Amino acid sequence: MALQPEKRQHIRTLMRLGEGRDACPAEHRDVIRRSWQRCLGEYRLDPCHPRPVRVLTQQALRDHQESVDELLHVARAGVDRLYGQVARLGYALLLTDQRGITVAFRGQSEQDRALRRAGLYLGADWNERHAGTCAVGTCLHDGQAITCHQGEHFDATHIDLTCTAAPITDPQGRVMAVLDISALQSPRSHESQTFALSLVNLHARMIEDAYFLHRYRDSLILRFDSAREFVHLNGRGLIAIEEDGSLIAANHEGRALIDAHLRRWPPWSAACLPGATQLFDAELGDLLGIPAAGEDQIRAFRARANDATCFVTLLEPRGRPRKATTTAAPRDASVPALDRLAGDDPAMHRLLKLARRLRNETVSVLIHGETGTGKEVLARALHDSGPRAQAPFVAVNCAAIPEALIESELFGYLPGAFTGGRPKGMRGLIQQADGGTLFLDEIGDMPLTLQTRLLRVLAEREVMPLGAETPVKVDIRVVTATHRDVTELIRAGDFREDLYYRLNGAELHLPALRERADRHYVIRRVHDELQAERGQSHHLRADAMSALLAHDWPGNIRQLRNALAFAMATAEGDEITLHDLPETCHGAAGPTTLTAPASLGSAPGSASPSTSAGAPPSADGQALLELLRRSAWNISQVARQLGVSRPTVYRRMRRHGLVAPNHQPVS
Numbered sequence: 001m002a003l004q005p006e007k008r009q010h011i012r013t014l015m016r017l018g019e020g021r022d023a024c025p026a027e028h029r030d031v032i033r034r035s036w037q038r039c040l041g042e043y044r045l046d047p048c049h050p051r052p053v054r055v056l057t058q059q060a061l062r063d064h065q066e067s068v069d070e071l072l073h074v075a076r077a078g079v080d081r082l083y084g085q086v087a088r089l090g091y092a093l094l095l096t097d098q099r100g101i102t103v104a105f106r107g108q109s110e111q112d113r114a115l116r117r118a119g120l121y122l123g124a125d126w127n128e129r130h131a132g133t134c135a136v137g138t139c140l141h142d143g144q145a146i147t148c149h150q151g152e153h154f155d156a157t158h159i160d161l162t163c164t165a166a167p168i169t170d171p172q173g174r175v176m177a178v179l180d181i182s183a184l185q186s187p188r189s190h191e192s193q194t195f196a197l198s199l200v201n202l203h204a205r206m207i208e209d210a211y212f213l214h215r216y217r218d219s220l221i222l223r224f225d226s227a228r229e230f231v232h233l234n235g236r237g238l239i240a241i242e243e244d245g246s247l248i249a250a251n252h253e254g255r256a257l258i259d260a261h262l263r264r265w266p267p268w269s270a271a272c273l274p275g276a277t278q279l280f281d282a283e284l285g286d287l288l289g290i291p292a293a294g295e296d297q298i299r300a301f302r303a304r305a306n307d308a309t310c311f312v313t314l315l316e317p318r319g320r321p322r323k324a325t326t327t328a329a330p331r332d333a334s335v336p337a338l339d340r341l342a343g344d345d346p347a348m349h350r351l352l353k354l355a356r357r358l359r360n361e362t363v364s365v366l367i368h369g370e371t372g373t374g375k376e377v378l379a380r381a382l383h384d385s386g387p388r389a390q391a392p393f394v395a396v397n398c399a400a401i402p403e404a405l406i407e408s409e410l411f412g413y414l415p416g417a418f419t420g421g422r423p424k425g426m427r428g429l430i431q432q433a434d435g436g437t438l439f440l441d442e443i444g445d446m447p448l449t450l451q452t453r454l455l456r457v458l459a460e461r462e463v464m465p466l467g468a469e470t471p472v473k474v475d476i477r478v479v480t481a482t483h484r485d486v487t488e489l490i491r492a493g494d495f496r497e498d499l500y501y502r503l504n505g506a507e508l509h510l511p512a513l514r515e516r517a518d519r520h521y522v523i524r525r526v527h528d529e530l531q532a533e534r535g536q537s538h539h540l541r542a543d544a545m546s547a548l549l550a551h552d553w554p555g556n557i558r559q560l561r562n563a564l565a566f567a568m569a570t571a572e573g574d575e576i577t578l579h580d581l582p583e584t585c586h587g588a589a590g591p592t593t594l595t596a597p598a599s600l601g602s603a604p605g606s607a608s609p610s611t612s613a614g615a616p617p618s619a620d621g622q623a624l625l626e627l628l629r630r631s632a633w634n635i636s637q638v639a640r641q642l643g644v645s646r647p648t649v650y651r652r653m654r655r656h657g658l659v660a661p662n663h664q665p666v667s
């Protein structure tokens, strides 16, 4: 039979390539070029003699099918689902074993003869050694998904076909089968098959995971994903573990996590795999206790490979009662005041675990965190959950009190200690906290002279009020907070190193809201609190919730609270929708930051700004100045607009040297 001109041309190209007379045509991809070289050099296939399709006998086919019996059983649903999606587009479906023999097939009965002739049939051998470059054979060789489109096939018999194949790997990562869809006719362009590649890849992964779940159905399996919503439905990572947390096997995603972990934390010996508690930075009890975790039986952990948050669920062995969780190591005793500060954010979990241990100690605690992250709330929870709960909790914001007043406010004074003081004198805040907790917020803003006095209070456990001659004993626990880098302040000579070590008996770092995996929990909690405070009930609609979840929250929980309070105050019905939220939460508008209203700085008619130093302020300072002017220097209003606290506004005013009309400079 005479060959079509196109086939003749194809054979000529391959012959010239085999004889070393031509390089491979530039339009062909590397993976195809390499395969053609293999066909010519290694397999000694002759392009001039297109080979008939090799089909196994019934008996030989049965032997191949039996060797993958378990996979065929598990893969059936995935095969049918994929075929259901592509049949109308003219594709047939092949599932081959690891030698390239077609062990399952789906195709249109009316195309039966044509499909058989093309080798798209049960028992057909698509190994590259026999069939030349083709999707199944080349995928098997490279272990990668591939489309082999028309003239990319080696054998001229196949150059009308388009075939797309993806490997299915076993839990050890070896290719055990190949899933392929092939069509007898297709558009010329290679791009027409892009969608086929994703579809086949997706189904190959589903079959792979179904096989994994089936194979390890008698073991504990950790299923994880970076999105909480997908964990149960389609969690990408699967890791089978023993009861002691040691690893048994992992799917593709699980192996990627293990590899990344080993790259970052190389093991002592090559044979040593990390345990699940190392991979997820968790205690065994936390992992085994997941089935009892909250409503959705999912917990968030930090993956030590990359510090990313992983949402994890635990699949228990088939038929085994829930007693697995009773083998869990005991969790830290619950402490409601602390426990309710977080959902299942891994960083918050670590922080609260440490806080639970510190609550009964007098050791000083330094809390770090951006503005509005809940430093004061945490300090109060520490106080409320410890033995001092019935004694006072006194909070002092070092940035909000003018420097001239901090000393008398903190240390108190006797009658007549200075002009302008109260006639009866005043008990200082340190004394007021006697028996309880003194919380010093924005400690980085405390003037150096007072740092020395505070150090003495901490060292001697006594305070000397202004004008007094004998010190007064005090029993206080000191908790401090700052958003600043204190070591930097020490380097600049603005903070005493010895005081820092006194204050920093333990350090707690509060993550920003945007970094927290439990944003959903925080939003719900703030919403519930506001409802209780306002005596109102508002349903938070899904569009509002998803905008709140997606927002950046530069002002953290305080800004979130303000946004929700605003929505509750202005919503017309008993439902909060996206449109009830401040515009800054709508997504495109971007977050409210100090620099966001920069355009305000050039508002028409604005007078040239003034600073205490007489110098023009920076762009940030300019923006803040305009905001202050527009709100008639109402600090609370500006704080609300920016989603920060009043002290933060004062601090920023001081940083930019901004002075309210008829006021002394903020010092």
Ligand SMILES: Nc1ncnc2c1ncn2[C@@H]1O[C@H](COP(=O)(O)OP(=O)(O)OP(=O)(O)O)[C@@H](O)[C@H]1O
Binding pocket: 340, 341, 342, 369, 370, 371, 372, 373, 374, 375, 376, 377, 378, 441, 481, 483, 522, 525, 526, 557, 558, 561, 644, 645, 648
């Ligand atoms: N875990 C939480 N759940 C609910 N509300 C919270 C939580 N943490 C903080 N908030 C709320 O967020 C607001 C800010 O909290 P807080 O004053 O403790 O933050 P901060 O870090 O001390 O702020 P700043 O740095 O400005 O002093 C408060 O209204 C507080 O009630």
